[in-house]
Amino acid sequence: MLTVGTVVLGVEDMERAVSFWGTALGYVRRDDATDFVVLQPSGGPGPRIAFQRSSVPVQEVPRVHLDLYAGDAADQAAEVERLVGLGARRVDWPHYPKDPDFVVLADPEGNRFCVIDTSR
Template structure:
């Protein structure tokens, strides 16, 4: 017997704003039959195929320390550097640059609420080296 992940939950000060940010980052959408609205205490977004779900739940506490769990993302198209530009424009901030001269490594970013996540090289970038 095994367990299946239903969804990944994030504590958030503003569930709606977090769902909008991460929806733009990942290309996830809300359920048209149960849309997310400003002020909602819980907001869920779905991958286009519905296989992955993220739930943002409002809590009164701000983030205190480094995440114990985080998302590692890779560009669906383009390069890590182009994805970095896009994510900074969406409101991410750079936490640490762990890129190496040989092209390996990653970049640590934070979402608008301070939750860290990483950007890795794309499949095409890894295959070319």
């Protein structure tokens, strides 16, 4: 049976991406590689996130993105502010439903991701 081991994002600035996502998720570098960097949870098992250099432009409406889970609306709002403070930016997303349970952000590389209020 297959399981998801690592989600890989293309980036231009490797150290900026590693710094942002490492701090955002509390992840640590698996090793000292520089061309393909893997971050893993610092406290044990869990999905990994990796970065590879890419010169392909970021997709405005990506076919694949990360969903980060927050416990409730207050947690979601606090996490969005924390992530913006780390360098993420809010995305003017034209596809929001009437009462969304998610907020669309972009990391410092422009990769889109969502912060989800899982209490809904």
